[in-house]
Amino acid sequence: xxxxxxxxxxxxxxxxxxxxxxxxxxxxxxxxxxxxxxxxxxxxxxxxxxxxxxxxxxxxxxxxxxxxxxxxxxxxxxxxxxxxxxxxxxxxxxxxxxxxxxxxxxxxxxxxxxxxxxxxxxxxxxxxxxxxxxxxxxxxxxxxxxxxxxxxxxxxxxxxxxxxxxxxxxxxxxxxxxxxxxxxxxxxxxxxxxxxxxxxxxxxxxxxxxxxxxxxxxxxxxxxxxxxxxxxxxxxxx
Amino acid sequence: xxxxxxxxxxxxxxxxxxxxxxxxxxxxxxxxxxxxxxxxxxxxxxxxxxxxxxxxxxxxxxxxxxxxxxxxxxxxxxxxxxxxxxxxxxxxxxxxxxxxxxxxxxxxxxxxxxxxxxxxxxxxxxxxxxxxxxxxxxxxxxxxxxxxxxxxxxxxxxxxxxxxxxxxxxxxxxxxxxxxxxxxxxxxxxxxxxxxxxxxxxxxxxxxxxxxxxxxxxxxxxxxxxxxxxxxxxxxxxxxxxxxxxxxxxxxxxxxxxxxxxxxxxxxxxxxxxxxxxxxxxxxxxxxxxxxxxxxxxxxxxxxxxxxxxxxxxxxxxxxxxxxxxxxxxxxxxxxxxxxxxxxxxxxxxxxxxxxxxxxxxxxxxxxxxxxxxxxxxxxxxxxxxxxxxxxxxxxxxxxxxxxxxxxxxxxxxxxxxxxxxxxxxxxxxxxxxxxxxxxxxxxxxxxxxxxxxxxxxxxxxxxxxxxxxxxxxxxxxxxxxxxxxxxxxxxxxxxxxxxxxxxxxx
Numbered sequence: 001x002x003x004x005x006x007x008x009x010x011x012x013x014x015x016x017x018x019x020x021x022x023x024x025x026x027x028x029x030x031x032x033x034x035x036x037x038x039x040x041x042x043x044x045x046x047x048x049x050x051x052x053x054x055x056x057x058x059x060x061x062x063x064x065x066x067x068x069x070x071x072x073x074x075x076x077x078x079x080x081x082x083x084x085x086x087x088x089x090x091x092x093x094x095x096x097x098x099x100x101x102x103x104x105x106x107x108x109x110x111x112x113x114x115x116x117x118x119x120x121x122x123x124x125x126x127x128x129x130x131x132x133x134x135x136x137x138x139x140x141x142x143x144x145x146x147x148x149x150x151x152x153x154x155x156x157x158x159x160x161x162x163x164x165x166x167x168x169x170x171x172x173x174x175x176x177x178x179x180x181x182x183x184x185x186x187x188x189x190x191x192x193x194x195x196x197x198x199x200x201x202x203x204x205x206x207x208x209x210x211x212x213x214x215x216x217x218x219x220x221x222x223x224x225x226x227x228x229x230x231x232x233x234x235x236x237x238x
Numbered sequence: 239x240x241x242x243x244x245x246x247x248x249x250x251x252x253x254x255x256x257x258x259x260x261x262x263x264x265x266x267x268x269x270x271x272x273x274x275x276x277x278x279x280x281x282x283x284x285x286x287x288x289x290x291x292x293x294x295x296x297x298x299x300x301x302x303x304x305x306x307x308x309x310x311x312x313x314x315x316x317x318x319x320x321x322x323x324x325x326x327x328x329x330x331x332x333x334x335x336x337x338x339x340x341x342x343x344x345x346x347x348x349x350x351x352x353x354x355x356x357x358x359x360x361x362x363x364x365x366x367x368x369x370x371x372x373x374x375x376x377x378x379x380x381x382x383x384x385x386x387x388x389x390x391x392x393x394x395x396x397x398x399x400x401x402x403x404x405x406x407x408x409x410x411x412x413x414x415x416x417x418x419x420x421x422x423x424x425x426x427x428x429x430x431x432x433x434x435x436x437x438x439x440x441x442x443x444x445x446x447x448x449x450x451x452x453x454x455x456x457x458x459x460x461x462x463x464x465x466x467x468x469x470x471x472x473x474x475x476x477x478x479x480x481x482x483x484x485x486x487x488x489x490x491x492x493x494x495x496x497x498x499x500x501x502x503x504x505x506x507x508x509x510x511x512x513x514x515x516x517x518x519x520x521x522x523x524x525x526x527x528x529x530x531x532x533x534x535x536x537x538x539x540x541x542x543x544x545x546x547x548x549x550x551x552x553x554x555x556x557x558x559x560x561x562x563x564x565x566x567x568x569x570x571x572x573x574x575x576x577x578x579x580x581x582x583x584x585x586x587x588x589x590x591x592x593x594x595x596x597x598x599x600x601x602x603x604x605x606x607x608x609x610x611x612x613x614x615x616x617x618x619x620x621x622x623x624x625x626x627x628x629x630x631x632x633x634x635x636x637x638x639x640x641x642x643x644x645x646x647x648x649x650x651x652x653x654x655x656x657x658x659x660x661x662x663x664x665x666x667x668x669x670x671x672x673x674x675x676x677x678x679x680x681x682x683x684x685x686x687x688x689x690x691x692x693x694x695x696x697x698x699x700x701x702x703x704x705x706x707x708x709x710x711x712x713x714x715x716x717x718x719x720x721x722x723x724x725x726x727x728x729x730x731x732x733x734x735x736x737x738x739x740x741x742x743x744x745x
Contacts, residue, residue, distance in 0.1 A: 014524055014527075014528065016525065016528035016532075017524075017527060017528050017531065019528075019532075020528055020531040020532040020535050021531070023532075023535050023539075024531070024534070024535035024538075027535065027538065027539060088583065088625055089583070105523065105524075105527035106523075106526055106527040106529075106530035106531060106559065106560065106563050107527070107530075107531065108530070108531065108534035108556070109531060109534040109535045109538060110534060110538070193585045193586055194585075194586035194619065197586050197587065197588060197619055200588075201588060201616075211615060212590045212611070212613040212614075212615050212652075213590070213594060213611060213613070214594070218594075218598075219588070219591040219594065219595060220595075221587075221591065221592070221595045221624040221625050221628055222583065222585075222623075222624055222625045
């Protein structure tokens with residue numbers, strides 16, 4: 001983390017949600033800015049570029065997806081979306097249009113912070129070029145293309161490695177089926193979710209202690225996969 | 239009675255005919271005296287024609303005979319005698335009588351035709367008015383009134399409708415009918431016959447029939463035909479048939495319209511209810527999200543985290559608001575199901591992914607139980623909506639945790655059994671009585687044993703069943719009896735190996 005507190009922009013029209021988010025985020029060391037509307041949010045983000053945006057989808061003036069696109073037009077700030085609907089298609093749409101992750105209301109502060117930190121860490125990693133992602137016992141050296149578990153080398157096929165690499169780059173955040181399919185198999189296979197299922201099963205057999213109860217490579221039903229955040233993996237490993 | 243009338247009418251006609259002959263005689267006599275006309279017998283055809291036209295056959299014949307006799311008396315030799323001496327007088331008599339018969343017959347049939355034409359005209363007018371009333375009728379009551387009035391005007395007697403529409407109370411009228419007619423009405427209402435004839439014992443015949451041949455709900459009509467001969471009944475019945483077939487068609491249309499209207503009302507009510515539930519649940523969920531989130535912040539805040547009692551209180555707030563939220567989610571799901579808005583988004587999925595996702599979301603709720611997992615590795619993939627199945631499985635897990643004592647074991651399994659993947663949850667809790675087993679999974683069903691001890695809405699398993707069956711599977715529950723534990727399983731058919739997804743060689 002930087003010397004000064006990271007700035008988070010909370011975009012929500014519900015005052016009570018803003019209040020608890022402010023309390024929780026400030027406790028976690030953030031400096032909090034509020035916006036009630038989409039227009040407010042865009043203006044605010046332009047004036048003081050935040051280090052993180054928490055965006056509620058149910059805004060009175062504009063669709064959350066529009067706010068997302070406007071922000072993404074000029075900024076790659078990590079954006080976590082708050083969704084009240086557990087509508088997987090919508091989550092996928094928002095992730096495709098640039099959200100880093102989502103939480104579904106009601107959500108706990110810990111869940112939101114885990115997502116937020118994962119997204120921020122990724123941005124730091126991208127900017128500093130840090131090559132190694134450690135998730136519990138698993139270590140992925142993105143530069144050397146070497147995967148180890150507790151120091152022991154794990155042999156992966158190129159496609160298995162590519163899959164793990166993509167997940168590791170987003171460690172802690174969800175990665176959609178479509179993104180993985182496009183990156184690993186190419187655009188013609190965008191809907192061949194079963195390719196993913198088969199390769200994830202193989203991958204789990206190589207990196208998980210019990211592949212039927214994965215602790216590292218988690219399934220987000222109807223959305224995609226998530227490599228657990230480093231803290232989460234440590235907690236799960238304890 | 240009828241005979242006497244007729245005799246009197248004929249006598250009167252004959253007298254008028256004789257008077258006309260007398261007048262003719264006077265006129266002819268005057269003419270013969272002044273104008274020297276000798277042959278006046280032809281003039282006597284006039285009273286015959288007049289009598290035949292206006293008075294009928296007998297007066298015409300009287301006029302013919304009288305005319306021939308008078309003309310013989312005055313104008314033929316021997317004068318002033320009724321003796322018909324010459325053959326042409328006999329011919330005249332014959333001719334006059336033929337004219338009388340023909341004229342009266344012609345007149346009679348013309349009169350009859352005129353009557354028929356007039357009656358038809360009236361009937362047509364009535365029918366036209368009736369059909370206009372039918373077309374304008376906005377309710378069944380309008381139609382029934384029109385039928386009654388039209389039939390009454392048709393037979394010129396009374397027509398009474400029964401059992402048509404709840405707004406009509408014909409009981410009082412029925413009381414005024416004779417027992418035999420009432421029996422006939424009951425018989426037709428019961429559907430034993432479509433129509434029947436009843437004699438009310440006072441000389442009147444009643445036609446009793448259903449208004450609509452197809453639909454018994456449209457009621458029964460009883461029509462007083464008066465003292466008609468039996469061969470006329472058939473004729474009347476046909477006319478009544480015609481009238482009622484029109485009316486029944488209109489009633490059926492109205493019935494369809496009413497059904498449509500009812501359906502519209504129902505769907506509007508339904509929509510209103512959905513909208514209400516939708517908005518209420520939104521209004522409830524937003525503050526719940528604040529309460530839940532605030533509780534999680536509180537439990538981590540330094541002041542509260544130091545005090546175990548406060549942490550547990552914050553935990554209570556968090557858990558209860560989460561529980562409320564899942565009840566609201568159930569309500570929303572229930573309305574989605576009843577609106578048939580469940581559209582599975584099917585994809586290939588590992589069965590254990592579904593189990594793990596359902597358990598992951600409930601980790602805290604399950605922390606009081608010993609949860610053990612028994613999942614086969616390398617289970618075939620299934621093609622389902624994983625979110626719906628995970629929600630269904632989560633409901634079953636929730637139930638296991640709710641209806642078994644804290645600390646007791648819960649075993650979650652994912653197995654292959656024949657052509658099914660079986661996801662099951664076994665607890666050692668309240669079990670199921672035979673009665674509960676049969677009713678389990680009905681909407682709003684809750685075991686009476688738990689009504690006061692364990693909160694719940696009775697929606698959970700019903701929703702689970704709907705979600706699972708939307709994916710082509712089913713839910714089974716087994717229990718050895720009350721307090722002997724329950725095993726609830728989701729059975730999902732998996733595709734045969736041939737249709738299992740395949741991927742080409744790696745790279």
